[in-house]
Amino acid sequence: MQQVIHFRVLVDYEKDVFRDIEITKDSSFLDLHNIIQEAFGFDNSQMASFYVSNEDWERGQEITLMEVKEPEEDGEPIWLMNETEISKIILAKDQKLIYVFDFLLMWCFYVDVIAIKEVEDIVILPRITQEFGEAPNQYSKSDDIVFDGVEISNDDEDIEENELDELFRMMGNEDL
Numbered sequence: 001m002q003q004v005i006h007f008r009v010l011v012d013y014e015k016d017v018f019r020d021i022e023i024t025k026d027s028s029f030l031d032l033h034n035i036i037q038e039a040f041g042f043d044n045s046q047m048a049s050f051y052v053s054n055e056d057w058e059r060g061q062e063i064t065l066m067e068v069k070e071p072e073e074d075g076e077p078i079w080l081m082n083e084t085e086i087s088k089i090i091l092a093k094d095q096k097l098i099y100v101f102d103f104l105l106m107w108c109f110y111v112d113v114i115a116i117k118e119v120e121d122i123v124i125l126p127r128i129t130q131e132f133g134e135a136p137n138q139y140s141k142s143d144d145i146v147f148d149g150v151e152i153s154n155d156d157e158d159i160e161e162n163e164l165d166e167l168f169r170m171m172g173n174e175d176l
Helices: 029-040 161-170
Strands: 002-011 018-024 048-053 059-064 096-101 107-119 127-132 145-147 150-152
Touching (some): 018 029, 029 048, 029 096, 029 127
Antiparallel strands (some): 002 107, 145 150
16 A cells, blocks of 8 residues: 545636646655646646745745745745655645646636545555646747736837837837
8 A cells, every 4th residue: 555645736827727636745845846736737837836825825835846945044944846745744634735837817716725644555556646628828828027017018019110110219229
């Protein structure tokens, strides 16, 4: 028998979409990251982090895909997915994690522990045990940025040719 953790992973999306995933307790958070990517059909091309969470879905300790910052001055360690075993964090049913993928598009997933149980050794893990709803396209979200209620669009179509001409004139490049 092998000990597994049964997660329900719900994506923050306009429709209800979730996947149930089972993974061995001794797997790493990198393994969990990879099976979530597979379960939702994402291409695993962006940065991601898990956050230990409480019942109110508040972000706690970060478990990151790769080290991108120095340890905090208060000595808080940087936890890496490939070095952190799931069983060091997940100890009981109903524990929660937040998983953020692609920090530009900000895909947010709510990860809830449904059960910790044993399964036969012949079961191949990790595995997706249930799919509900159609997973969103990874690139279906807008990457428009909003500052103080003013939207800054990354759409090239929003800038008309005469606006570009005006910008060039203002910069002293009238011949372009």
